Amino acid sequence: MAHVRVAVRVRPLSSRERREGAKIIVNGDDRNVTIQDIRVPEHPGCDHRARYKHFRLDECFFSDGERASQQEQVYASLGRPLLDDVLAGYNGCLLAYGQSGSGKTYTMLGNPELLQKLSAAGSECTMSLSCVEVYNETVRDLLMRRPQGLRVREHPQTGPYVQGLGMHLVSCAAELRSLLTRGMSRRQVGATQLNGASSRSHALVTREG
Ligand SMILES: Nc1ncnc2c1ncn2[C@@H]1O[C@H](COP(=O)(O)OP(=O)(O)OP(=O)(O)O)[C@@H](O)[C@H]1O
Ligand SMILES: [Mg+2]
Numbered sequence: 001m002a003h004v005r006v007a008v009r010v011r012p013l014s015s016r017e018r019r020e021g022a023k024i025i026v027n028g029d030d031r032n033v034t035i036q037d038i039r040v041p042e043h044p045g046c047d048h049r050a051r052y053k054h055f056r057l058d059e060c061f062f063s064d065g066e067r068a069s070q071q072e073q074v075y076a077s078l079g080r081p082l083l084d085d086v087l088a089g090y091n092g093c094l095l096a097y098g099q100s101g102s103g104k105t106y107t108m109l110g111n112p113e114l115l116q117k118l119s120a121a122g123s124e125c126t127m128s129l130s131c132v133e134v135y136n137e138t139v140r141d142l143l144m145r146r147p148q149g150l151r152v153r154e155h156p157q158t159g160p161y162v163q164g165l166g167m168h169l170v171s172c173a174a175e176l177r178s179l180l181t182r183g184m185s186r187r188q189v190g191a192t193q194l195n196g197a198s199s200r201s202h203a204l205v206t207r208e209g
Pocket of ligand 2: 106197198199
């Protein structure tokens with residue numbers, strides 16, 4: 001597997017966007033996306049390079065029509081290979097980037113049904129987990145009963161770490177799910193113009209061991 005893989009996911013229009021007559025301006029195939037800048041008028045002889053921006057990626061996931069991708073496909077393509085490497089002892093990181101309301105939380109955490117399925121699958125392993133958020137320059141342990149600001153320090157050999165961050169042992173999918181649900185429910189959430197339940201912080205779930 002390549003060291004870094006970059007994928008794009010296009011979410012479906014929300015009901016509000018559909019009501020407002022919004023159009024999807026991102027198109028493409030499994031490796032390419034084209035974004036249309038609809039502010040640039042389209043007419044014969046118009047500046048195509050200004051109107052259409054092309055990007056090549058390792059993978060693209062769309063939400064409309066026949067090529068619609070479900071959570072399971074995104075997980076199988078991006079999550080699973082990373083997980084296999086991590087279980088083989090390599091370091092790995094899955095990062096979601098995008099503007100408010102673009103679908104980062106949905107993609108990273110799935111919906112409650114998916115978590116339910118995972119825990120029903122009952123796969124077993126032992127690992128420890130920490131769950132931290134960075135919000136307004138403050139680092140908090142989301143698995144502490146009353147999360148308070150923690151200090152980020154630098155270890156000469158292993159690099160940056162959060163002082164006093166709790167590591168929690170989990171031995172089955174149900175325990176993992178319960179810790180994740182608890183941690184995620186303590187995240188800072190607020191409404192933005194684009195997302196009624198917008199995650200206002202950066203959240204990091206880290207596994208060790
Ligand atoms: N692929 C998808 N299919 C269906 N619904 C989706 C998809 N992606 C996102 N959504 C819905 O779109 C809304 C916004 O998604 P989400 O909360 O994940 O955005 P976000 O990128 O985490 O935003 P923020 O940065 O504000 O936290 C949610 O209601 C979510 O359920
Ligand atoms: Mg979010």
